Amino acid sequence: MKHPKDTKRAEGALGALTASAMALPGLAPAALADGPVEETSWDNEYSYYREDGLRPSKGVPGADNDRMEIHSYQFRVATPVGERSDLTVNGTYESLSGASPWFVLPDPVDGTPIQVMSGSTIDEKRGDMLATGAYYFDQGSINASGGFSIETDYYSGNIGLGAERSFNDKNTTLSIGASASFDWIRPTDCNEFDRICSEDKQSVNAFAGISQILTRHSAIQSTLGFGYSDGFLSDPYKRAYIDSIGSTIRDSRPDDRKQFTWTTKYRHHVSGFNGTAHIDYKLYVDDWGINSHTLDLAWYQSIPWQVQIVPSFRYYSQSQADFYEVLYQTPRNDGNASSDFRLSPYGAITYGLKLTKDVEDWPGHLDWQFALSYERYESDSGLAFQSVDVENPGLVSFRIFAARISVKF
Amino acid sequence: MTETTTRTTTHAAARATTRRSRKAVALLFAAGLLALPGCTVVKPWDRDMLSRQDMAFDADPLETSRRNHVYFSKEATPPGGGAGGGGCGCN
Numbered sequence: 001m002k003h004p005k006d007t008k009r010a011e012g013a014l015g016a017l018t019a020s021a022m023a024l025p026g027l028a029p030a031a032l033a034d035g036p037v038e039e040t041s042w043d044n045e046y047s048y049y050r051e052d053g054l055r056p057s058k059g060v061p062g063a064d065n066d067r068m069e070i071h072s073y074q075f076r077v078a079t080p081v082g083e084r085s086d087l088t089v090n091g092t093y094e095s096l097s098g099a100s101p102w103f104v105l106p107d108p109v110d111g112t113p114i115q116v117m118s119g120s121t122i123d124e125k126r127g128d129m130l131a132t133g134a135y136y137f138d139q140g141s142i143n144a145s146g147g148f149s150i151e152t153d154y155y156s157g158n159i160g161l162g163a164e165r166s167f168n169d170k171n172t173t174l175s176i177g178a179s180a181s182f183d184w185i186r187p188t189d190c191n192e193f194d195r196i197c198s199e200d201k202q203s204v205n206a207f208a209g210i211s212q213i214l215t216r217h218s219a220i221q222s223t224l225g226f227g228y229s230d231g232f233l234s235d236p237y238k239r240a241y242i243d244s245i246g247s248t249i250r251d252s253r254p255d256d257r258k259q260f261t262w263t264t265k266y267r268h269h270v271s272g273f274n275g276t277a278h279i280d281y282k283l284y285v286d287d288w289g290i291n292s293h294t295l296d297l298a299w300y301q302s303i304p305w306q307v308q309i310v311p312s313f314r315y316y317s318q319s320q321a322d323f324y325e326v327l328y329q330t331p332r333n334d335g336n337a338s339s340d341f342r343l344s345p346y347g348a349i350t351y352g353l354k355l356t357k358d359v360e361d362w363p364g365h366l367d368w369q370f371a372l373s374y375e376r377y378e379s380d381s382g383l384a385f386q387s388v389d390v391e392n393p394g395l396v397s398f399r400i401f402a403a404r405i406s407v408k409f
Numbered sequence: 410m411t412e413t414t415t416r417t418t419t420h421a422a423a424r425a426t427t428r429r430s431r432k433a434v435a436l437l438f439a440a441g442l443l444a445l446p447g448c449t450v451v452k453p454w455d456r457d458m459l460s461r462q463d464m465a466f467d468a469d470p471l472e473t474s475r476r477n478h479v480y481f482s483k484e485a486t487p488p489g490g491g492a493g494g495g496g497c498g499c500n
Contacts, residue, residue: 045471049479074471090474169450211466213451217458221466227487259487265466269458276463284486292486300463308463318485342485354472373472377483396483404471 034170036086036136040079040409047072047402051098058393059115060105066120067396068098085135090147096124101394103239103248104326104339113326115393118237126151130158140165145179156183173211175223180204187236194250201231218268225261233257240337244330251338253323259286276300278312289322290343293385306358312375314350317385326390341394347383351376371404 051067059065072094080086099117107114130147145160160179166172181203190197209223233255239248266279280296298312321343323336331337352375359368376399381391451459458464467473477488 043471045475047475072475074475076471076474090470092474092478169452171450213456213459215449216451216455219459219464219466225487261487267464267466269461269464271458276461278463278468282486286485290485292484294486300468302463316480316484316486321485342483348484371469377479379483398479398483400475400479402472402475404469 034136034166034173036080036084036134037078037088038080040077041406042409043074043076043404043406045072045074045402045404047074047400049398049400051396051398054115054117054393059117063117064099064120065117066098067117068096068100068122070097071095081133084137085133088132088134089129090131091127091129093127094125096122096126098122101238101341103241104393105241106243106327113390113393124151128156139167139170153186153188154183155186156181158182171213175209175211176207178204178206183231185232185236190236195236196232196250199232199236201229201233203227203229217271218266220264220266222264223262225259225263227257227259227261229257229259231255234338235340238338238340240325240328240339242328242331242337249331249337251340252336253321253338254288254336257286257288260284274302284318288343290319292316292318306360308354308356308358310352310354310356310373312350312352312354315347315383316349317347317383318345319384319386320345326392339392341392341396344381344392344395345384345386345388346379346381346392346395347385348377348379349383350378367408369404369406371402371406373400373402373404375400375402 047070049068049070049072051069053067054065056065072092074090074092076088076090078086078088097120099120099122102116102118104113104115106112126149128147128149130145132143132145134141134143141164143162145158145162147158149156158179158181160177162175162177164173164175167174183201183203185196185199185201187195187197189195205225205227207223207225209221211219211221213219234253235251238251240251241248261282261284263280263282267276268279269276276299278296278298278300280294282292282294282296284290284292284294293316295315296312297314298310301309301311303309321338323332323334324338324340324343326339326344328337328339352373354371354373356369356371359370362368376397378397379395381388381395462468480486481488
């Protein structure tokens, strides 16, 4: 068994996949946007993400149980280009450090699963960028996107196309889109730690959505999404314990995956309270046996002095992948093995609070918006819809502080 | 006598099924009534509330991308309007 402290950049791949997720073009159909942006806007956000340390009862006795922290800077620039088109550029630069779950072992005393961490040796930087151009017709629009994500051991590129068409005096909008991404994985220390040295994967995604104005105060959007991935879909930095051989083997997952999502968003402005309700629900199913439910609630309360207070709550529950086990008695016939907590059954809640302040016609006659937010995420097998026999010891809880400054020229 | 009882029971079951069906139809109808506002056309000059920033389906794009970023890396579910892809498939 390799020493945990020698495992580097386990979070590298993680960072890359999140980057790719963010960079996926055309996956968020816009509604009620029936023309190009009219003025240039520039958003800047700094965020600090910190995971709770592993609970002592879940980790190796005496080991360092610290986990990841991430400092992240994001920006977004949107500007009109001519009379009928606009351009939006998103970018991220972040610094990741700490430790992440490596594999699970049975406790030598009582056999309960305990999490072995990678050791606090991860120190990674990541950058990504995504550009989207859109052209608007009288009753619709088309858009094209391209983006990339780069870090030491992971490279990803993507392209996408989308279109919208409005009907019914622009009360109804149909949206479709498709994208493709190409990822190259080059894990560090591959020979030293029995990892793959070079792999790749390809993904295609498509969606179709409808947005409908319901009343002067309410609107709804419903979107179906499909994704297909092919190639190396395992985590090169994780391993799974097999009891019959008394050792760990590489994390190994099927080499393709089909994913389906159905997302519905509802917005309702309550004039009497000068507040707006956001209610979002997402159903997810894939052919690895995982299904999940996500409910997002937020209330945007406007108060005097152009201040807005936004409390939010999120509930999430997922089932496990068919091939997932926290500890394997014997190897599976199909060769798959993963003890990754992200494939385990659990539930999670997030609660948050955001404050925004608008300042109009301030220096240079510009319009500014300042925002501060805090979010707390807690996951636990007891929060899952279904009963869970054995909780994965690597489940994560974290908090995020964020500060944003936006300006319109 | 037994046949009569059976027939009575069958009819009762059929009536119960019919009642359930009617209830289902009534519920569907009620749902349809609730959906009727969806057929109302809101003219552009009546969309002042709908044009508010907090009425957008994505009211804070940077926050959305950050959340997608975090949740996709910690959960099995891809973000938003479509299915995820790219990345290492670690989740």
